[in-house]
Amino acid sequence: MIKNCKLLSFRELGNAELGYLTPLEIGEDIPFAVNRIYYISDVPFTACRGFHSHRKLEQVLICVKGNVKIRIKTYLEEDIVELNNSNYGLYIGNMVWREMFDFSEDAVLLVFASEHYDESDYIKDYNIYLEESKEYFKIVYENDEREV
Amino acid sequence: MIKNCKLLSFRELGNAELGYLTPLEIGEDIPFAVNRIYYISDVPFTACRGFHSHRKLEQVLICVKGNVKIRIKTYLEEDIVELNNSNYGLYIGNMVWREMFDFSEDAVLLVFASEHYDESDYIKDYNIYLEESKEYFKIVYENDEREV
Secondary structure, rough: OOOOEEEOOOOOEEEOEEEEEEEEEEEEEOOOOOOEEEEEEEEOOOOEEEEEEEOOOEEEEEEEEEEEEEEEEOOOOOOEEEOOOOOOOEOOOOOEEEEEEOOOOEEEEEHHHEOOOHHHEEEEOOHHHHHHHHHHHHHHHHHHHHHO | OOOOOEEEEEEEEEEEOOOEEEEEEEEEEEOOOOOOEEEEOOOOOOOOEEEEEEEOEEEEEEEEEEOOOEEEEOOEEEEEEEEEEOEEEEEEEEOEEEEEOOOOOOOEEEEOOOOOOOOHHOOOOHHHHHHHHHHHHHHHHHHHHHHO
16 A cells, blocks of 8 residues: 555444444544545546645545545555445555546445535645645655565 | 434545545544444344444434434433434533434444443443432433423
8 A cells, every 4th residue: 555545444243133334433543633524426437536735624435335446656666556345444544646437327426524615635736736745745655665 | 303412513524536434533533532333234224223322422323324213211212313324423411311223224323432341330220320310310310391
């Protein structure tokens, strides 16, 4: 997985007779205080969303129904993660570019964010993102090289 | 609506080309700090869940996919609310008995709670609930009578 991202797994409680419940304790299962929550649905399969990074905000993305693919990038690395199980969450830290695509017809993508809405925290221009990403991650990747 | 409960409505952003996003700012759209989140799915239509009250915890329930019915009760009143639209949330305050039933096959019920999991906050015995509910709501209903 690329820098500043990780896959989280959650426990599921229940059975076929009563259904299934996934509990998330904030500060434990979700590694930050949640200030904003949103959910996305009814996205056509051909549509792509996202196309931005956050300077500060952290998120956890959970596909609670259906499936969706998430492309996550820094200036040096790229991963595509398919979310197709509500017991996994994709943690996306700050300064990571994200794109969401291949939403299944029934997909519901649930997102928890560490900050309230703040327009100034978004980087929506990919060239500006690349500049700020190089600056931000340079030391991280340089440290990696030293460790090799 | 019965005491200690209310229906919340949320704004939805988007269009048919890109899909729809419902943003919830914690402390504004959700009237408490969120310490626990859970989601329930794959509940058979014949199953009923809930059958408890909380002494202190407050919740908001949102059906982000499909539909479900929620029975909410105090010792004096009862309502059944059908959640079938992800832009509505049912706020359930403390000391309200709740039962969830008639889950559609595709239903995903998302719940935000004001407290971390605490077994001692649950009242699961309906007779004990009735006793505590009478004590808790007595003054509320008596004040209502005076106002009539």
